[in-house]
Amino acid sequence: MSVTHRLTAPAPGWTATADVVVVGSGVAGLTVALNVRKAGLRAMVVTKAMLDEGSTRWAQGGIAAALGEGDTPEQHLDDTLVAGAGLCDEEAVRTLVTEGPDAVRRLIATGALFDRAEDGEILLTREGGHHRRRIAHAGGDATGAEISRALVAAVRDDPGIELIEHALVLDLLTDAEGHAAGLTLHVMGEGQRDGVGAVRARAVVLATGGMGQVFSATTNPAVSTGDGVALALRAGAAVTDLEFVQFHPTVLWLGPDAEGQQPLVSEAVRGEGAHLVDADGVRFMVGQHELAELAPRDIVAKAITRRMQEQGAEHMFLDGRHFGAEMWEHRFPTILASCRAHGIDPVTAPIPVAPAAHYASGGVRTDRLGRTSVPGLYACGEVACTGVHGANRLASNSLLEGLVFAERIAADLAERHRAGELPERTVDVAAARAARPVPLPPSEARAEIQRLMSRGAGVLRSAASMAGSAAGLALLAEQAHSHMAEEKPADPRVETWEAANLLLVATALVAAAGQREETRGCHWREDFPERDDAHWRRHLITTLTASGDPVSTPEEQ
Numbered sequence: 001m002s003v004t005h006r007l008t009a010p011a012p013g014w015t016a017t018a019d020v021v022v023v024g025s026g027v028a029g030l031t032v033a034l035n036v037r038k039a040g041l042r043a044m045v046v047t048k049a050m051l052d053e054g055s056t057r058w059a060q061g062g063i064a065a066a067l068g069e070g071d072t073p074e075q076h077l078d079d080t081l082v083a084g085a086g087l088c089d090e091e092a093v094r095t096l097v098t099e100g101p102d103a104v105r106r107l108i109a110t111g112a113l114f115d116r117a118e119d120g121e122i123l124l125t126r127e128g129g130h131h132r133r134r135i136a137h138a139g140g141d142a143t144g145a146e147i148s149r150a151l152v153a154a155v156r157d158d159p160g161i162e163l164i165e166h167a168l169v170l171d172l173l174t175d176a177e178g179h180a181a182g183l184t185l186h187v188m189g190e191g192q193r194d195g196v197g198a199v200r201a202r203a204v205v206l207a208t209g210g211m212g213q214v215f216s217a218t219t220n221p222a223v224s225t226g227d228g229v230a231l232a233l234r235a236g237a238a239v240t241d242l243e244f245v246q247f248h249p250t251v252l253w254l255g256p257d258a259e260g261q262q263p264l265v266s267e268a269v270r271g272e273g274a275h276l277v278d279a280d281g282v283r284f285m286v287g288q289h290e291l292a293e294l295a296p297r298d299i300v301a302k303a304i305t306r307r308m309q310e311q312g313a314e315h316m317f318l319d320g321r322h323f324g325a326e327m328w329e330h331r332f333p334t335i336l337a338s339c340r341a342h343g344i345d346p347v348t349a350p351i352p353v354a355p356a357a358h359y360a361s362g363g364v365r366t367d368r369l370g371r372t373s374v375p376g377l378y379a380c381g382e383v384a385c386t387g388v389h390g391a392n393r394l395a396s397n398s399l400l401e402g403l404v405f406a407e408r409i410a411a412d413l414a415e416r417h418r419a420g421e422l423p424e425r426t427v428d429v430a431a432a433r434a435a436r437p438v439p440l441p442p443s444e445a446r447a448e449i450q451r452l453m454s455r456g457a458g459v460l461r462s463a464a465s466m467a468g469s470a471a472g473l474a475l476l477a478e479q480a481h482s483h484m485a486e487e488k489p490a491d492p493r494v495e496t497w498e499a500a501n502l503l504l505v506a507t508a509l510v511a512a513a514g515q516r517e518e519t520r521g522c523h524w525r526e527d528f529p530e531r532d533d534a535h536w537r538r539h540l541i542t543t544l545t546a547s548g549d550p551v552s553t554p555e556e557q
């Protein structure tokens with residue numbers, strides 16, 4: 001298989017080499033790089049902005065692992081399977097929960113400082129869907145920042161890891177056998193590696209994070225534009241479960257026109273006893289689920305949305321006034337500061353909250369070694385779909401997934417290297433040139449894509465709402481094609497490449513969500529309100545057609 005489509009871009013003007021090139025510098029990418037190095041391979045990490053600019057550093061609540069007394073991987077597995085609503089790959093979940101506790105201990109050995117009790121035990125909190133306290137946290141509610149700090153320090157300390165910041169990866173390069181052989185990228189900077197270039201490598205690992213930026217309101221940072229999923233589709237890889245986007249129930253509501261990254265109010269706030277109430281102070285989650293406010297996220301997001309619709313309200317409230325100032329300051333300093341920065345004091349007032357796009361449960365399909373359907377191309381972290389999340393991610397399983405599967409990818413690469421199965425590759429230049437160039441939409445398309453997606457393919461979906469999104473997205477694609485045909489294409493640059501990636505991923509997401517005629521996990525269809533195991537207890541696999549359109553096929557049962 002070779003790359004069938006590529007982003008419109010100038011030909012590479014420079015070349016670099018590595019044994020393994022890792023795209024992205026969150027928990028997944030940096031853990032792969034550190035472990036690949038231990039196996040004696042030269043790693044290069046290429047990242048779009050600064051090293052710490054992905055979702056990882058924003059993670060608040062923590063990392064889930066059966067570390068507490070009385071807790072077991074089996075109980076963690078049970079909770080994960082329930083949240084995944086019938087679509088988890090049980091073996092992948094078993095891998096996650098059994099290898100998770102030691103992976104967290106190794107993260108601690110790398111330098112991450114978790115919160116501990118006076119006796120030295122790691123403090124554990126609860127989050128939605130977990131029947132036990134099993135979420136380890138750092139800096140109160142700054143877990144991701146601490147993990148990122150520790151991993152960034154470790155990679156900076158390792159002279160065998162080359163780091164390229166401000167480098168947007170465009171497309172995969174393959175050899176004559178269709179094996180990954182490197183990638184093209186655009187480096188924003190000055191010097192020998194400026195502009196579009198190529199990195200040649202024996203294997204490529206995608207760790208590009210999520211795609212929250214396809215929606216108007218999201219907890220994800222600006223870099224989360226689904227680039228890895230779009231690249232994988234253009235490279236001929238299979239992508240799955242795209243329709244399962246988790247909307248976080250409690251995102252600080254900043255007004256009806258707020259766009260881009262919005263501050264999160266972590267589930268751990270509910271874990272410590274904050275209540276969800278409507279404008280009349282009624283706790284509407286009580287009686288809806290045995291765990292009330294700590295029900296799985298999809299249930300809480302749906303209940304909030306339903307209540308907002310019933311009452312014609314733009315948001316609900318999260319009431320943690322009973323914590324008192326001292327607990328807010330010590331346990332949730334980041335959230336307290338971000339609420340106060342927006343004029344809300346959670347010590348004295350309930351916090352206005354509404355759901356926003358938060359996590360992509362689907363992504364580039366991998367096996368339990370992180371291998372995608374393209375030989376030599378691996379995917380790890382939020383960009384990947386290992387099967388652990390099914391139709392809905394259990395809270396705080398994603399940092400853990402990034403760690404565990406990164407270690408597995410590095411182990412697989414090390415094993416293949418030892419076995420002589422990871423030779424240097426020669427890029428098939430003719431194949432790269434033959435790939436069809438994807439026309440670029442103008443940079444303003446980003447906001448239009450986000451509006452179309454939030455309006456028609458958000459928390460609540462129906463055939464009619466998604467037809468509206470699909471038509472708008474198709475129009476944007478048509479306009480880009482006709483501008484290219486008229487030789488008036490948008491300039492190839494970061495904003496237009498990102499817009500092209502967002503457009504492809506949004507189109508693929510809507511195609512899958514339109515096809516799945518049922519309600520399951522975080523996919524909520526108003527017109528098909530029931531879960532339909534007879535037809536839909538299976539995955540939708542998305543690939544690109546020869547003309548570059550995403551098509552989703554139900555997996556054989």
Ligand SMILES: Cc1cc2nc3c(=O)[nH]c(=O)nc-3n(C[C@H](O)[C@H](O)[C@H](O)COP(=O)(O)OP(=O)(O)OC[C@H]3O[C@@H](n4cnc5c(N)ncnc54)[C@H](O)[C@@H]3O)c2cc1C
Nearest residue numbers: 024025026028048054055056061062169209381382396399
């Ligand atoms: C506000 C918030 C709170 C969260 N809280 C938790 C929590 O408490 N517990 C939990 O388990 N999970 C949580 N999550 C989810 C979790 O943080 C992410 O799923 C996880 O950090 C993803 O890690 P990653 O390494 O896959 O990607 P990221 O950390 O997002 O890193 C992706 C990297 O890829 C780079 N990149 C992207 N595209 C390109 C490109 N084209 N070229 C080059 N580089 C590229 C980015 O710049 C970035 O460095 C939270 C997420 C958010 C947004």
